[in-house]
C-alpha cells in the first residue's frame with residue numbers, strides 16, 4: 001500500500017504565521033508565530049506590521065514544524081499555501097516562501113483557499129468529512145454558511161455577513177466594554193459570570209421580512225451599535241456598566257442568530273452534519289448552544305479543538321492533503337497571492 005502523502009502547509013493570510021505538517025489525515029506538527037500583540041494597541045490588525053512579522057517568522061516557523069514532525073523538508077510530497085483570501089501583503093510572504101520551497105525541493109505546490117482550509121482542518125480531528133454538511137465559518141474576517149459536498153470540489157456559498165464579521169463584532173464590543181484585543185476570548189470569559197437575559201439585544205436579519213431576502217445572511221453591525229448605545233446611556237447617567245452581564249447578553253444574541261441560521265441551512269439542504277470553524281468557533285456558548293439546538297434537530301455538530309479553529313498552518317496542510325489524495329493537479333508555479341480569492345475556488 002502506498003503511504004499517505006506528507007504535506008507541509010503555510011498560512012499567512014492575517015496575523016498568524018502558521019506552518020503545519022500532515023500525513024494523510026494525521027497532524028504531525030502545527031507551528032505558529034503570532035503578531036497579535038504587535039496589533040493590540042491599534043485595536044485591529046495592521047497589514048504592514050503583519051507582513052513584516054510573517055517575513056521574520058517564516059523560516060524559524062518552518063524549521064520548528066519540521067523538527068516537531070521529525071522530518072526534513074526534502075521528505076515532503078507537496079507544499080500547500082494559502083493563496084487567498086486575506087491581506088495582500090501578508091499572503092504574498094507565504095506564497096513566496098512556498099514557491100521557494102517547492103522550487104528548491106522540486107515538489108508540487110497547491111495554492112489553496114483559506115476558507116476551504118478552515119473546513120478541511122476538521123479531518124485532523126474527526127477524520128473523513130461527511131458526504132454533505134453545512135460549514136459555518138465565523139472569525140474576525142469572515143462569517144459564512146457554506147454547503148459542502150466534497151471539499152476538494154469546492155463549496156457552495158449559502159449566506160454571508162452583510163456588514164461586520166462575527167469576530168469583528170466581538171472585538172468591537174470588547175473595546176466598548178474596555179476589554180483587550182482580540183476581544184472574543186475576553187467576552188467569552190466575562191460572560192461566564194454574567195446574566196445573558198439582563199438585556200435583550202437585537203437579533204439581526206431574523207424578522208420575517210428580512211428572512212425573505214437574507215435567510216442565511218448575517219448582520220452584526222446593528223447589534224454592535226445597540227450595545228454601544230446601551231453602554232453610553234449608562235455612562236451618561238453616571239451608572240456602572242455591568243460588563244459581565246452586557247458581555248453575556250451580547251454573546252447570547254450572536255450565538256442565537258448563528259446557531260438558528262446554521263441549523264436552518266442544514267434543514268434546507270437536508271444535511272445531518274454541521275461543521276463550525278474559524279476563531280469564533282472557540283466560543284464556549286456557541287459550542288454549547290450549537291450542540292443543544294442541533295441535537296434537538298437530529299443534526300450532528302463537528303467543531304475542531306480551539307487551536308485548530310483559529311488560523312494555523314495545519315488547516316492548509318489538511319486541505320493540501322485532501323487535494324493530493326483526490327488526485328487534483330497542483331497549481332502553476334506562478335500562482336498568485338489572491339486577496340479576494342472567491343470562496344467557490346478551492347485551488348488557484
Ligand code: KG4
Pocket residue numbers: 014138139140141142166167168170171182183184185188278279280281282283284309310311
Ligand atoms: O480565525 P481567526 O483566528 O482569524 C481570522 O481569520 O479572523 O479568528 C479571530 C477572531 C477574533 O475576532 C477573535 O476575537 C475571535 O476570533 N475569537 C473569539 C473567541 N476566540 C477567538 N470570539 C468569541 N469567543 C471566543 N472564545
Ligand code: ZN
Pocket residue numbers: 114118139278279310311
Ligand atoms: Zn481564518
